[in-house]
């Protein structure tokens with residue numbers, strides 16, 4: 001996007017985040033508003049199609065521009081951040097292997113926010129990636145699926161599940177399938193999972209597939225390309241996105257801690273006048289900036305077409321560990337009252353914890369980075385190495 005238009009959009013987003021989004025977040029937290037009203041508002045404002053190309057109906061922001069906005073959005077309530085992050089990324093794997101007809105049927109409506117599609121990979125009884133156990137067999141013009149998926153974000157509102165399964169009898173990445181499974185498919189049972197620690201208002205689902213029929217025309221790519229769909233063009237930009245969402249939330253925690261330090265007086269002085277508190281704030285600010293610059297560096301590499309998987313993993317790894325440190329320190333500066341409901345820092349602390357799981361844990365990011373280091377090249381060159389490839 002041309003720079004004047006982008007600056008205007010940036011100001012608009014800041015006004016939204018500091019204005020109407022605050023009440024929406026409070027409403028999600030106390031249950032006084034439903035998540036769909038938030039989806040509708042984000043969609044109406046065009047915030048769910050920022051990163052998609054203009055040719056598909058998006059705003060066509062560069063990765064650097066998108067991440068600059070995503071940092072702002074990430075100061076919002078965790079569930080609102082999640083909607084923006086997921087919807088600005090999920091079109092990539094769908095589009096990566098879509099036929100012309102599927103672009104019209106799935107990709108364009110998805111980008112317009114007319115469909116909600118959610119990424120459906122994690123299983124209760126398998127590692128996330130080439131270990132998946134959900135099985136499919138072909139019966140005429142359908143696949144018939146049996147298996148389970150869980151922890152699936154937006155399972156309560158999704159129209160389609162971008163679901164990964166494997167052909168019965170196959171192993172490893174071979175024989176995997178990517179299917180767009182209609183939520184009304186016969187044989188699909190969707191159970192809402194218990195409320196999570198944070199991210200109030202976001203529903204997560206446990207899916208059970210019993211002889212569930214999915215038309216073959218809903219398959220993206222060929223048989224055997226399922227995990228390519230999952231990871232092609234999705235995981236790396238998405239990990240970058242999560243990296244930047246940690247920056248936005250950590251910056252909010254830091255700002256709150258500074259505000260609190262200036263106003264809380266103990267033994268005749270504000271906390272902000274104490275050297276130990278200033279040192280702590282200085283460490284937090286440095287940590288946030290280091291994560292921000294790592295994400296922006298990786299975004300430049302993406303925009304130049306040379307981002308390696310390990311670059312994205314570094315941004316995600318550092319960001320999610322940084323967020324844990326910064327939110328913990330911010331809560332400490334608040335003192336005991338910050339541990340109580342109603343204080344934003346308490347909600348931030350809980351929301352932050354989810355980000356260590358999204359798009360893969362620290363263990364997985366280290367496996368990707370470590371594999372590239374010892375292979376002497378990029379992680380892509382070491383495809384045979386059975387490091388788990390985990391998303392979300």
Ligand SMILES: Cc1cc2nc3c(=O)[nH]c(=O)nc-3n(C[C@H](O)[C@H](O)[C@H](O)COP(=O)(O)OP(=O)(O)OC[C@H]3O[C@@H](n4cnc5c(N)ncnc54)[C@H](O)[C@@H]3O)c2cc1C
Pocket residue numbers: 118119120121122123126127128150151152153154196199204354357358359360361362363364388390391392
């Ligand atoms: C809020 C939230 C939303 C989510 N949304 C989605 C979603 O929409 N779609 C989706 O598909 N998934 C989703 N997930 C699932 C998420 O991707 C997984 O929780 C995460 O990838 C970890 O996988 P797991 O839970 O199966 O943990 P496990 O695989 O059971 O791992 C447990 C621990 O062991 C470590 N570990 C596992 N295998 C290895 C190994 N080989 N080597 C070293 N360490 C290992 C892991 O790093 C982790 O710390 C979500 C999770 C959360 C918390």
